[in-house]
Amino acid sequence: xxxxxxxxxxxxxxxxxxxxxxxxxxxxxxxxxxxxxxxxxxxxxxxxxxxxxxxxxxxxxxxxxxxxxxxxxxxxxxxxxxxxxxxxxxxxxxxxxxxxxxxxxxxxxxxxxxxxxxxxxxxxxxxxxxxxxxxxxxxxxxxxxxxxxxxxxxxxxxxxxxxxxxxxxxxxxxxxxxxxxxxxxxxxxxxxxxxxxxxxxxxxxxxxxxxxxxxxxxxxxxxxxx
Amino acid sequence: xxxxxxxxxxxxxxxxxxxxxxxxxxxxxxxxxxxxxxxxxxxxxxxxxxxxxxxxxxxxxxxxxxxxxxxxxxxxxxxxxxxxxxxxxxxxxxxxxxxxxxxxxxxxxxxxxxxxxxxxxxxxxxxxxxxxxxxxxxxxxxxxxxxxxxxxxxxxxxxxxxxxxxxxxxxxxxxxxxxxxxxxxxxxxxxxxxxxxxxxxxxxxxxxxxxxxxxxxxxxxxxxxx
DNA sequence: ACCTGAACACCGTTCAAGT
DNA sequence: ACCTGAACACCGTTCAAGT
Numbered sequence: 001x002x003x004x005x006x007x008x009x010x011x012x013x014x015x016x017x018x019x020x021x022x023x024x025x026x027x028x029x030x031x032x033x034x035x036x037x038x039x040x041x042x043x044x045x046x047x048x049x050x051x052x053x054x055x056x057x058x059x060x061x062x063x064x065x066x067x068x069x070x071x072x073x074x075x076x077x078x079x080x081x082x083x084x085x086x087x088x089x090x091x092x093x094x095x096x097x098x099x100x101x102x103x104x105x106x107x108x109x110x111x112x113x114x115x116x117x118x119x120x121x122x123x124x125x126x127x128x129x130x131x132x133x134x135x136x137x138x139x140x141x142x143x144x145x146x147x148x149x150x151x152x153x154x155x156x157x158x159x160x161x162x163x164x165x166x167x168x169x170x171x172x173x174x175x176x177x178x179x180x181x182x183x184x185x186x187x188x189x190x191x192x193x194x195x196x197x198x199x200x201x202x203x204x205x206x207x208x209x210x211x212x213x214x215x216x217x218x219x220x221x222x223x224x225x226x
Numbered sequence: 227x228x229x230x231x232x233x234x235x236x237x238x239x240x241x242x243x244x245x246x247x248x249x250x251x252x253x254x255x256x257x258x259x260x261x262x263x264x265x266x267x268x269x270x271x272x273x274x275x276x277x278x279x280x281x282x283x284x285x286x287x288x289x290x291x292x293x294x295x296x297x298x299x300x301x302x303x304x305x306x307x308x309x310x311x312x313x314x315x316x317x318x319x320x321x322x323x324x325x326x327x328x329x330x331x332x333x334x335x336x337x338x339x340x341x342x343x344x345x346x347x348x349x350x351x352x353x354x355x356x357x358x359x360x361x362x363x364x365x366x367x368x369x370x371x372x373x374x375x376x377x378x379x380x381x382x383x384x385x386x387x388x389x390x391x392x393x394x395x396x397x398x399x400x401x402x403x404x405x406x407x408x409x410x411x412x413x414x415x416x417x418x419x420x421x422x423x424x425x426x427x428x429x430x431x432x433x434x435x436x437x438x439x440x441x442x443x444x445x446x447x448x449x450x451x452x
Numbered sequence: 453a454c455c456t457g458a459a460c461a462c463c464g465t466t467c468a469a470g471t
Numbered sequence: 472a473c474c475t476g477a478a479c480a481c482c483g484t485t486c487a488a489g490t
Contacts, residue, residue, distance in 0.1 A: 141418045142428070149387075154434070154438075158379040186347075192367045199367065211444075215434075243473085276476075279473075286464080
């Protein structure tokens with residue numbers, strides 16, 4: 001009746017594949033070939049096990065991506081947060097942006113799989129910093145949540161758009177001659193067409209972020225028309 | 227040597243499958259089962275032809291999606307554009323947003339497949355309206371393109387985030403107890419946790435858009451600190 | 453308890469062959 | 472010119488069977 005035991009106190013056949021090995025191998029595959037190429041079958045092959053084995057460690061592929069994402073965000077170093085509420089929001093949002101921009105697949109997972117609710121504690125400090133910064137600036141809870149959600153949408157959108165624009169610039173050239181705008185119906189685009197590629201390479205995140213924060217925190221009615 | 231001809235003047239075997247039929251059937255499948263379920267094979271089955279047949283009418287699946295998207299945007303009715311530049315930007319951007327929000331898969335195609343460069347003329351009037359509105363407000367070409375790109379990122383992000391939040395609210399509940407924030411490390415989130423679902427249901431697009439426009443068009447240095 | 457091979461129900465795409 | 476069946480090289484996931 002002596003059951004086989006492992007150092008960790010579990011019973012049964014000792015595991016050959018750990019959660020840690022799986023996540024490490026998955027990161028390796030993503031970094032090498034891009035996140036579209038991460039499949040259960042390739043990951044299993046990389047680990048030298050059969051594909052069904054992985055289902056003992058993850059519920060399904062979405063669960064794997066979520067674990068990967070949480071592991072990734074738990075690694076990021078937490079910058080010092082300024083006391084000034086506006087600056088605090090900028091720092092937290094920029095950190096959020098940089099994390100996603102460095103690993104754009106994370107943004108795809110986050111939009112294709114749900115929302116911030118899927119993240120665990122180690123990454124929620126960024127949400128906390130933004131919401132508390134808004135409230136310390138005099139915002140109501142309603143406004144504070146609006147500020148966070150506005151920043152979140154802008155951040156996710158910027159990361160996704162830029163990631164794909166970079167990757168598929170060749171495809172764009174194939175479809176559209178940027179100098180081919182009809183000056184009759186599209187006069188402004190025709191006039192600036194040749195400069196567009198250069199202009200579109202500029203980083204718009206900081207200015208857009210500042211505009212959103214200023215505009216969403218301003219007392220209602222105080223905008224623009226002074 | 228008499229070659230078979232069709233009414234359209236082409237030669238060879240008369241086609242049984244038209245571009246129009248393909249796009250109509252594709253729309254039907256998307257509306258019925260969602261855009262994730264649109265596959266070449268299902269579409270061919272819906273049309274009663276073999277899957278390889280479709281490759282005579284589309285280059286590949288991306289090309290099919292692009293044709294679908296261009297057909298969709300060519301249908302939208304063009305609202306009257308106000309003379310006031312700021313109002314013109316609002317109207318064009320809101321139209322862009324509403325089109326995407328009504329058919330969120332379009333936003334996914336646009337981010338997963340490239341950029342505005344993939345669209346053809348019938349949808350470029352929205353880009354023209356935004357860029358010209360910015361220039362008429364006194365912006366430089368650089369600023370005008372920044373305004374458009376900022377609006378574009380915000381719009382795409384909002385549509386994608388909202389589409390998935392709606393669809394997967396159940397999944398979120400499964401993972402995260404919204405009332406479970408640690409008041410020690412996340413005091414603000416813990417305080418507003420129970421109100422979050424209600425607050426997050428608000429439509430942030432109009433306010434965010436206004437904030438972006440005002441902030442990006444403001445002369446540099448004039449922001450916030452008055 | 454963990455791992456396996458085989459199978460199920462799919463994909464997008466290519467290609468030689470038919471009409 | 473258009474359409475076909477068969478095939479290629481994949482997917483995620485399940486399940487009975489082994490150790």
